[in-house]
Amino acid sequence: MTRPRRVFALDLGTTKVCCAVADLESTGLRVLGVGMVASRGVRKGAVVEIDRAAEAVAEAVDMAEQMSGVAIDSAVVGIAGGHITSQNSRGVVAVEAGHREVRDQDVHRAIDAARAVSVPSERRIVHVLPQQFTIDGQEGVRDAIGMAGNRLEVDAHIITGANTAIQNVVKVVHKAGLNVDDMVLQVLASAEAVVTEDEIERGVVVVDVGGGTSDIAVFARGSIVHTSVIPVGGNHVTADLAVGLRCDLETAETVKRNFGHCLQLTLPADAEVTLTPMGYDEPVGVPQRYLAEIIGPRAREMASLIAAEVERAGPLGMFPGGIVITGGGALLRGFAEVVQQQTNLPARVAAPMGLHGMNDEIRGPSHATVVGLLRWGARSNLGRKPSRSNGKSSDGPAAGVKLSRWFRDLF
Ligand SMILES: Nc1ncnc2c1ncn2[C@@H]1O[C@H](COP(=O)(O)OP(=O)(O)OP(=O)(O)O)[C@@H](O)[C@H]1O
Ligand SMILES: [Mg+2]
Structure with missing residues (x-):
């Protein structure tokens, strides 16, 4: 029996850094280990502090190595940020x-x-x-x-992408002790994890709502037709709540995750959340509908920016597969409905598909990118035989033509 190929992925996000190791088996990817830590030194998808970002990467890699018992010396790395055009x-x-x-x-x-x-x-x-x-x-x-x-x-x-922004990602990865097997636009990786070939054939829009940005990839007739980055993500919702509720970002984040909703009228009028605003000594009850009053306009703004990008990509009839929303920000309740209203396309929230093994950690929408990077690595022959211990230096990122799955079929 041939041994499975092993792949490594690193998603350097604005809010979290995630490293994963998997074996490619005939039935799909078997995840062997995952490491995830809060991100540092990354803003709106781009590295702003190399040392701090490298520390976070090294921690995530350590965790993934411990869980899997596998030494990680290189990875397929995601790239994103406003510099991408x-x-x-x-x-x-x-x-x-x-x-x-x-x-x-x-x-x-x-x-x-x-x-x-x-x-x-x-x-x-x-x-x-x-x-x-x-x-x-x-x-x-x-x-x-x-x-x-x-x-x-x-x-x-x-x-x-901007040379400097790309070089900074490479520096972070090298500083954390890894080589770069390949660099992949994060939203393309996410698409790889959440939509099927059939949806790409029919026409579908993938939106990865992250912390600082929402990244869009539009597919029709089996290939990519449009990509873009919207400079608004889930953290903007949190920041709005912190201002509106006069609380710190941490409290706002917890409130958002547990009680946040985009649509006021779906919530009972008497539902409340208890918190202590700054300058108050005692906790106060805040109607959940008030949270939705703060979140709703930001969600509609994001949805209208998504709608504008879809319009730019082509007529709605080109995308019968609708809008597939992923990334951590996709977990905001009511957001898919708002996107559906603004775009007039069916919208759904999607998590990564086709995983086996220790995948509890990477089951949710916020892990679409790292799973997609694993799949990209598996398809691109970047996987190595598990027996190999020392990784050779890679050719560096983004060298040569990157063959997408929408193209590789030709060879
Ligand atoms: N349960 C939840 N409900 C609402 N929002 C959530 C939930 N879980 C995570 N989020 C939001 O998702 C966002 C982070 O998403 P994700 O983990 O995909 O970001 P990232 O990959 O680190 O960032 P980026 O892709 O922008 O670089 C944060 O704004 C966070 O508040
Ligand atoms: Mg992300």
């Missing part, structure tokens, strides 16, 4: 003379042509995600290899 690009090449059909090399050359867009020197390409091929004017070709033709075009979605 995306654009569509087209690459055109002549099919190599002497061959009457498109071959691997032609596809690679077409993708290289698409990635040769002008990227400012302070930025670098993180992903080149092919969307469709056109052969001799015939659009909508999924699998170009083997097709007869002379002229091959590819439409690709190109994701770029």
Whole structure:
């Protein structure tokens, strides 16, 4: 029997750092260990303090090593932040003379042509995600290899990030004693964990509501069509509550998780939560409907920003799979309903799929990214044989063309 491949993932989030180890088995991923600690030195998805972030990563890695009994020397690492931007690009090449059909090399050359867009020197390409091929004017070709033709075009979605922001993530990971196997846009990893190939084929919007940002990936006709970052996340809801209730952030967070709701009228008029506002000596009863009065406008603002991005991506009819909301912020009660109202698309909250083993720790929506990173690693042949003890230095992040699952099928 062949031994399963082993994969390691690291999600460096704004609120939490999560490290996971899993074996890829025929039935899916068997999680061997997970480590999670509160994040430090990360703001709105980007590293702002290398030393503190590295400490947090090292702690999460230690925890995952202890739980799994496996030494972790490298990981597939998620990347995010306001510095990430995306654009569509087209690459055109002549099919190599002497061959009457498109071959691997032609596809690679077409993708290289698409990635040769002008990227400012302070930025670098993180992903080149092919969307469709056109052969001799015939659009909508999924699998170009083997097709007869002379002229091959590819439409690709190109994701770029700021060099410095990417380097800072690499520095954090190195400082914590790990190599970077690969870098993956966090929301693409989340999508990998929460939606099916079938939904991607039909058209679906994935929203990862994190602490500081909400990241969006829109899919249609089997490939990615749009990505973007909304600079509002669950922590904004907490901050609004802290102001509105005149309490500290910690109390506001607890109140939000236990009693928060976006929709006032779904709550009984007499339901209350007891807390002691700043400047008060005694606890007071606050109607839960008042919490919803504070949370509701922020939820509607987030939902309308999501709606604007969906509109930018294409007509609603393109997304019969609706909106799939994940990330810790997806746990805010009533949020899916608000998104549904604002976007006119069905919306649901989703947690990562297809796990076995010690997965209690990573069952919820806030772990979609780390699970997706494991799956990405498993698919990209980044997994190593468990017997290997010393990891070799990786090629560094984001080198070469990143083949998404929506593309890899072609090879
Ligand atoms: N039960 C809950 N109800 C409401 N909100 C919650 C709940 N649990 C977590 N959250 C919110 O989810 C957010 C954190 O989500 P998540 O863990 O996905 O963030 P992150 O990955 O660290 O951040 P980011 O992806 O923005 O870098 C916080 O704002 C937190 O308040
Ligand atoms: Mg996250």
